[in-house]
Amino acid sequence: MSEKEINIRFHEYSSLDELDKADRELAEAAIDAMKGSYAPYSHFNVGAAVRLSNGVIVKGANQENAAFPSGLCAERTAMFSAGATWPDKAMVSLALAGGVMGRLAKSPATPCGACRQVMAQYQTKGGHPISIIMIGDGRIWKFDRVDDILPLIFDSI
Numbered sequence: 001m002s003e004k005e006i007n008i009r010f011h012e013y014s015s016l017d018e019l020d021k022a023d024r025e026l027a028e029a030a031i032d033a034m035k036g037s038y039a040p041y042s043h044f045n046v047g048a049a050v051r052l053s054n055g056v057i058v059k060g061a062n063q064e065n066a067a068f069p070s071g072l073c074a075e076r077t078a079m080f081s082a083g084a085t086w087p088d089k090a091m092v093s094l095a096l097a098g099g100v101m102g103r104l105a106k107s108p109a110t111p112c113g114a115c116r117q118v119m120a121q122y123q124t125k126g127g128h129p130i131s132i133i134m135i136g137d138g139r140i141w142k143f144d145r146v147d148d149i150l151p152l153i154f155d156s157i
């Protein structure tokens with residue numbers, strides 16, 4: 001028996017101004033996308049923005065439903081829209097922001113497991129690492145690829 005360790009490297013920023021131009025633009029798009037959130041049950045507004053290899057940004061926001069499982073997270077709303085609209089373009093980065101009453105939460109919004117799995121699939125499909133930017137008020141995390149937030153990705157297909 002041997003004990004193994006998985007290390008995760010990521011970057012932390014204290015302001016959007018510390019991001020490079022493309023990431024700042026994507027982060028601002030995710031924050032703006034929070035306006036499209038429909039969250040009458042959780043009152044938690046999440047916005048996401050996906051950048052494609054052609055530079056296009058596709059936004060999404062969480063959409064809730066009285067039949068709870070019928071709703072969808074912001075990240076998957078954005079990724080499915082991007083995948084359906086630009087099937088031949090790789091997704092290169094995704095930003096997400098969350099908060100209550102449209103106000104950004106202090107701690108960065110982190111994607112649920114199902115969204116991470118969908119990110120992994122599009123990363124494989126596009127053949128390009130997808131960086132993930134998680135935005136909080138005064139704290140931003142950037143991970144360089146989906147593998148960093150979903151270690152031991154299921155990729156048997």
Ligand code: THU
Binds near residue numbers: 039062
């Ligand atoms: N939500 C997202 O949009 N993304 C996530 O990764 C986590 C959760 C949404 C789903 C639901 O509308 C609300 O946040 C509360 O869970």
